[in-house]
Amino acid sequence: MNPVLNSALNTTINPGMAPVATPFFFYLLAGLAIAGGVLVITRRNSVHSALALIGTLLSVAGLYLMLYAPFVAAAQIIVYAGGIMVLFLFVIMLVNIERVSKERRFNRIWPAGVSAACGLMALFVFAFVKGKALFPDRLMTLRESSNTQEIATMLYGERGKMGQYSFGQYTFTFEIASLLLLVAILGAVIMTKKKM
Amino acid sequence: MPNFVMSYLGSTVTPGQAGNQFWALIYVLIIFAGVSVAVVAMNWIERKALAHFQIRLGPMRVGPHGLLQPIADALKLMLKEDIIPAEADQFVFWVAPLIGLLAAFAVYTVIPFGPSQAVSDMNIGILFMLGVSSLGALGIVVAGWASNSHYPLIGALRSTAQMVSYEVAMGLAVVSAVLMTSLNSTGTGTLSMIGIVQAQQQQGTWFIFKFFPLGLLAFMIFAIAMIAETNRAPFDMAEAESELTAGYHTEYSGLRWSLFMLAEYAAMIAVSSIAVTLWLGGWMRPFPNLLQAPLWEFTFSLFPGLTFLGLAAIAGVGTARMPSHSFFRIQRIGLGVFASLLASIALLLLLIAVAGRSADTSIAARFSEGIGYVYWFVLKVAIFMYLFIWYRATWPRYRFDQLMRVGWKVLLPISLGVLIATAIVGVIIS
Amino acid sequence: MNAPAKDGTQDVSKPWQSEKPYLDSNELIINMGPQHPATHGVLRVILKLDGERVLGTECVIGYLHRGVEKIAENRTYAMFNPYVDRMDYVAAVSNGLGYCEAVEKLLNVEAPPRAKYIRVILTELNRIASHQLWLGTHALDIGAMTPLFYTFRDREEILKIFERYCGARLTAHAFRIGGCQYETYAGFEKDVKNFLTFVAPKIDEYEALLTTNRIWLERTKNVGVISAADAIALGVTGPVLRASGVKWDLRKAQPYAAYSDFDFEIPVGTRGDTYDRYLVRMAEMRQSLGIIEQAVNAIPEGPIMAKVPKVIKPPVGEIYHSIEAPKGELGYFIVSDGSTQPYRLRVRPPSFVNLQALDIMVRGLLVADVVAVIGTIDIVLGEVDR
């Protein structure tokens, strides 16, 4: 790993924690994540791909742990693996769409898919090459601590005292997210609304 | 070698913190063995207690008073043929019980049997537990799907919907407990399990008694939600024999089926240990602050020994009253051996307790202290286990839609209310 | 779905027809097959489900059909007596009473008073045993495991009394045409009295377990409701009819076998749902205890067998006689052509007719309720299929 990142990491961890980020675990988890991702796409049976996706999510949670962000890892397990994936499996089982109709629809739109993938690939390559210039020194400065007060101050600056926080520069993004959720909920209600 | 071992015995830091993988492995093995023994004991107690509730005797043939029945069951299940339905999904069918088991046992890495008796003290302990226990629902969904037959699918969907909806109520109840931890001097709460128990110690009250109605209410919600979470007693819609034959594990047989049973019991113990840690002050003995005097300290440290002595006495009375017919001779010997085993454990514990009292810094003192912690924790969990059985004997089963109604329309609003009330009271007091 | 008519009584004559012309995509047809834990015997119910909700049911019966009525035409009157016990094997004694009384009516013979009293005592004991078996299995279907063991322990006492009286426990061939075969064994009254004092607190135990049990109420209140008008139209009788508010009991309306000498009330429900049927049957058990007590205290002395010719050859003619069996009105229509064998013997089984009401009670409920409703109608397949 490049020295800058390593030293930055070491300073941020509190002294009591022995380094968990041993290379062996890192490669294991990263490998698992990639393998899971590949499996998700290649599997014909939708339940298998869902399981593979769960595998990926869990290994990513492991990666977060290695980044000394247990809270994010736990959130990842609860929200993604425990919550959303269960509902995914629910939908797969309940709707039980036959495979044939899926394939026919999939085949017709593959040109659009490929072009979108190429666009995304170009974006990644561009960011990777120009890395330094684009994000000069935006290293992860968020230090992990079990003290919720510290986290609050880090996230929301000094105003993060108990109860009087305001989102500062994140307000706009927060509103968009909630709007998105609202749309999703309405969609769900309309789609499942049977003539009772 | 001894001082090497001794140094570890005396360690006051959980292996996780000490970063010592080897010692953590030992702890994990101890906990696995402990939980398996607990599951075996639970199996026996459930059958006997349920039987005595229903004015019958329960297993009496296999070993004295059916003591060897769980072992016989385990053997039977191992020898049973492992049938996989024809078009079942081989891989998924094989993986499902493993997911269930993984979810059930992963929780034990964080359960604190004592201030330093836990595999690792994650600072997100309670979150990790909720996350992993919600993975259990995956195992069930996938099992229902893989059996590729009508009833298990419906059973699986039902039990998953039930688990997901009760997780919400459970999570909120847990949050209100965690809120209480932040009312100590430093004003910052903690998610780590050991931290929660220490907070209860500092605040001198178990959270069940804190802000009187709120703590109890949150505890009640958690107690109800945890029964639904493990598909037990009044909420056992999944294996409602009368309609869906046996729910999601209909197609399983033999060892694979026993994995599901193991997962269910392990989940029950895990969930009730969360309740104990959060509301009933984990490993703390009753009235730790009030009765500080060394005399009290000593009497409480005698409790483990006395309990085993009581058990040994019961077993002894059992051997004495065993009928003298030749058929019972072996059983009488068996029960006698069991009684003497219990008696010897009792003696050992009493010895440690007495030795511990005399010299404070000696290994024995720390040993008896450690035993005390584990004993009180296990005692509280055992009470919960008995409640599970009691519910199963008395309550009929909820219908599925009533179950969901209770989950969403009753438990959720109350737990939200309790959460808000705890927050308000907390801010006002601190 | 046949929408219920304005005044709440559905047009019951037309069985369920699905308005939807095509089989709806998520309409499920589940077979609650002949061997299913909750169908109290070999009854197959085809459930047409929309998701969890029941659209309609169709009962397929006949798995236990033994052709009892055909056999009757080839047996003499006395030889047919044991067959009658095999129909509703849970309440065998009351079957026997019905048959013997029907033939006695045909022969225009009256059983002596002592025989009548013995008959009443044994039939009421049998009613309690039948209700206890119903309560045990019904509670088990809804999930409460414990009542089953309590009820079967107490039922054991009744079966012991039958065994001491006539040698058989379940299908006790207790009565003969013209009276009873056996004089009551020494200590019969003492046993019955001990039983009365033994079982009274036990019924309170069942009540304590279930009557105010939150989940029991939730699972049985407003489940399987049938209005009085529908019940009468469907010919439903017994506790199911009384739970719907019709105060009618053959023991009071058309008393037979010394029932006129005893006073007892008829418990009646109001809403006609599963909970009311539960209450009616529990009250009926208590009433039966009262009847037995009065009968045992006032049992007359005297012969136990009327003068009945060795070979029973009733005059040509036909009669219909019915009694109040634990499940409802059990009737015998016997046509005799003067020979020793009945020309035609028709049995009117209460379970067969009550089962017909299942379709009405269950529409719109959930699968779990179908099990509860089958339990509450209290059917015995031996009687349904004959």
Place this chain on the structure above:
Amino acid sequence: MVDKYRSQYGSALEALTYLGQNYLSVDRSLIPDLLRLLRDGEQFDYCVDITAVHYPNRENQFDVIWILYSFSRNERMRVKTQIADGASIPSCVSIWATANWLEREVYDMFGIRFEGHPDLKRILLPDGWKGHPLRKDYGILQQDKEWVQINLGIESGQ
């Protein structure tokens, strides 16, 4: 009550009693409306039973019997009619819903067809069964030999 009907229907209706149980022996043509009249006019609102008796040597071979009971008057009544073999009789499911299964059983056992019955098919015997067991000409061993041998392929039990 009986004479009111005799005046109305004249010869087609005949009231008899045996051992205190009165019953009407009625001509086949009166059947659906007389029963409806009995239910509405005379409150015989509970149809206890519908059954039949087979008299092979009579030209009208079958007796179809309705056993009625009136709750309000606490009284029983039987209505009998005679029909020839193969003749059908109007169904009274629309009068009493209980008739549905009772008529199906009479059809199953005797082969008497009921017109207007919602779904007249066998109720106790398997659908593919040939013959109607309760007819006098149907031997008692036939049921055993026929079904057991053909379907189960084993020698009959008797």
